Amino acid sequence: MTTISIRNVWKEYDERVVLERINLEIESRAFVALVGPSGCGKTTFLRMLLSEESPTRGEILIDGKPIAGEPTAERGVVFQRYSVFPHLTVLGNVLLALEFEKGGCFARLFGTARRKAIEEARAMLDCVGLGGNEKKYPAQLSGGMQQRLALAQTLIRKPKVLLLDEPFGALDPGIRGDIHALMRRLWNEEELTVVMVTHDLSEAFGLATRVIAFERPRLDPVDGDRYGAVIKDDIEVWPRRIAGQPSPHRDETKSITAPGRDDPAQDQGQARDDLALPA
Amino acid sequence: MRAINRQPRSGVRLLLGALPFVLVAILYLTGSALRLADNPQDKLLPALSTFAATIDRMAFTPDGRTGEILWWVDTAASLARLVVALAISTLISLVIGVAIGLLPHVKALLGSFVGVVSMVPPLAILPILFIVLGLGEPSKITLIIIGLAPVMIRDLALRTEELPRQQLIKAQTLGASTFGIVQRVVLPQILPRLLDSLRLSLGPAWLFLIAAEAIASESGLGYRIFLVRRYLAMDVILPYVAWITLLAFLMDFGLQKLQNRLFPWFAAARAA
Ligand SMILES: Nc1ncnc2c1ncn2[C@@H]1O[C@H](COP(=O)(O)OP(=O)(O)OP(=O)(O)O)[C@@H](O)[C@H]1O
Numbered sequence: 001m002t003t004i005s006i007r008n009v010w011k012e013y014d015e016r017v018v019l020e021r022i023n024l025e026i027e028s029r030a031f032v033a034l035v036g037p038s039g040c041g042k043t044t045f046l047r048m049l050l051s052e053e054s055p056t057r058g059e060i061l062i063d064g065k066p067i068a069g070e071p072t073a074e075r076g077v078v079f080q081r082y083s084v085f086p087h088l089t090v091l092g093n094v095l096l097a098l099e100f101e102k103g104g105c106f107a108r109l110f111g112t113a114r115r116k117a118i119e120e121a122r123a124m125l126d127c128v129g130l131g132g133n134e135k136k137y138p139a140q141l142s143g144g145m146q147q148r149l150a151l152a153q154t155l156i157r158k159p160k161v162l163l164l165d166e167p168f169g170a171l172d173p174g175i176r177g178d179i180h181a182l183m184r185r186l187w188n189e190e191e192l193t194v195v196m197v198t199h200d201l202s203e204a205f206g207l208a209t210r211v212i213a214f215e216r217p218r219l220d221p222v223d224g225d226r227y228g229a230v231i232k233d234d235i236e237v238w239p240r241r242i243a244g245q246p247s248p249h250r251d252e253t254k255s256i257t258a259p260g261r262d263d264p265a266q267d268q269g270q271a272r273d274d275l276a277l278p279a
Numbered sequence: 280m281r282a283i284n285r286q287p288r289s290g291v292r293l294l295l296g297a298l299p300f301v302l303v304a305i306l307y308l309t310g311s312a313l314r315l316a317d318n319p320q321d322k323l324l325p326a327l328s329t330f331a332a333t334i335d336r337m338a339f340t341p342d343g344r345t346g347e348i349l350w351w352v353d354t355a356a357s358l359a360r361l362v363v364a365l366a367i368s369t370l371i372s373l374v375i376g377v378a379i380g381l382l383p384h385v386k387a388l389l390g391s392f393v394g395v396v397s398m399v400p401p402l403a404i405l406p407i408l409f410i411v412l413g414l415g416e417p418s419k420i421t422l423i424i425i426g427l428a429p430v431m432i433r434d435l436a437l438r439t440e441e442l443p444r445q446q447l448i449k450a451q452t453l454g455a456s457t458f459g460i461v462q463r464v465v466l467p468q469i470l471p472r473l474l475d476s477l478r479l480s481l482g483p484a485w486l487f488l489i490a491a492e493a494i495a496s497e498s499g500l501g502y503r504i505f506l507v508r509r510y511l512a513m514d515v516i517l518p519y520v521a522w523i524t525l526l527a528f529l530m531d532f533g534l535q536k537l538q539n540r541l542f543p544w545f546a547a548a549r550a551a
């Protein structure tokens with residue numbers, strides 16, 4: 001059970017207001033998609049949820065407690081790029097998460113503890129469809145596989161909150177369909193509250209339980225920097241998706257059980273069908 | 280076809296690579312032959328036979344006075360100084376460079392200091408080193424370290440700062456401590472870049488070594504070159520220069536191979 005409360009958050013850089021009056025209650029196990037025009041402050045918002053940046057005003061609470069002042073293991077993250085470590089193999093990347101957790105001050109595991117961790121890491125890699133690629137380095141993986149690896153590495157630490165910044169933005173549509181199916185499955189199976197930034201509305205409506213749109217309302221050409229973006233729309237996706245229960249959306253349940261590499265395009269079209277959004 | 284798209288075939292490639300070397304050799308040999316025909320006593324451009332005799336005398340015959348083979352004594356003395364200085368510079372720059380690149384407090388403390396120190400011309404303070412440390416080994420090694428370390432520190436600090444911010448954030452969300460991040464994320468990625476830095480430092484390292492040996496020494500490659508200069512002994516100087524060049528080239532080559540060997544992921548990651 002992990003709720004996130006954003007209370008009257010403002011973010012300013014020098015004289016420039018990026019976000020203002022952001023109020024948001026995110027319930028446990030929600031999947032929130034964050035959309036909005038480029039430069040409106042989506043990444044900035046996510047960085048505040050990560051504690052990489054702190055709000056100029058207002059506060060952010062997780063389960064009613066103010067978030068720590070620096071990134072912690074309760075909030076996992078996957079970025080669009082640079083989310084995995086290029087000097088470690090696929091297995092090494094996932095293992096590293098466990099070594100940071102249990103490896104003490106040298107962040108290394110030995111003997112039985114290491115064998116157990118390797119087993120756990122392999123299971124996680126199988127779960128995201130990377131079984132058999134353990135020995136490869138990230139540079140030898142396709143973009144989609146790298147993002148799967150980033151998800152595996154993050155999720156093995158069992159974060160309460162998963163933050164995603166355009167994680168699938170650089171992938172081509174076919175691959176994206178596959179990884180959407182994976183994302184749905186992970187959200188259903190793990191105890192996760194997800195906040196995902198995306199540019200793709202069909203992705204937002206195809207995955208999320210709730211879509212939040214940021215926009216900078218007052219476009220003042222002279223003094224455009226005085227007003228930040230606010231929440232313009234807050235749309236509950238209907239029919240409701242509920243974590244851990246079969247999806248009411250056609251075809252999605254199928255892709256939960258059988259993520260097929262060959263028929264991803266269907267999935268995409270499906271998502272686009274049921275997006276009843278005010279353009 | 281545009282010049283930028285025209286690739287030489289592999290045979291042509293080899294030939295082109297050899298061409299400058301062959302040209303220099305031909306120029307030397309004709310110049311040498313012309314001068315020697317003019318004056319058999321000429322010392323400026325010795326004939327190949329003279330080189331062979333000199334190399335045999337220097338590198339394979341014990342010196343009449345000391346019983347040592349000068350070539351190898353000089354090489355060992357120079358390499359010892361160079362290796363010790365390079366090792367110390369590497370260690371210093373690794374520790375301080377990573378600390379500056381990663382820790383805001385250390386950066387605030389040392390950033391501008393290192394920036395200023397790296398602008399001090401090392402050769403200008405060589406007299407100070409001789410006065411303070413005497414004429415022995417420490418002053419020569421210190422000169423090389425002063426010449427290399429500040430530049431290497433700045434390089435490694437920059438490389439550390441260049442690591443994508445996302446990686447450091449990601450490591451923190453996996454629960455890593457600062458020390459954990461240094462060991463498992465930063466150092467493994469900085470070490471191959473350290474080898475790059477070291478390769479680029481080889482040139483200045485030899486420069487400072489030879490300068491120090493030229494001024495005060497009893498052995499060493501630089502010492503020998505400057506000693507025989509008085510007798511216009513080009514037959515010694517040129518082989519020594521070639522030997523130094525070969526040594527430097529081999530060190531560079533070795534470091535490059537070492538990088539590929541130890542960090543197989545690096546070439547691909549750098550290209551990405
Ligand atoms: N560190 C910073 N210093 C100053 N201004 C910043 C900083 N970070 C972001 N900004 C500004 O804040 C605004 C929002 O940036 P942000 O990266 O959050 O946008 P975004 O919604 O993620 O855009 P995109 O969709 O293109 O990724 C931008 O105008 C940017 O110039």
Ligand SMILES: [Mg+2]
Nearest residue numbers: 042043044165
């Ligand atoms: Mg962004």
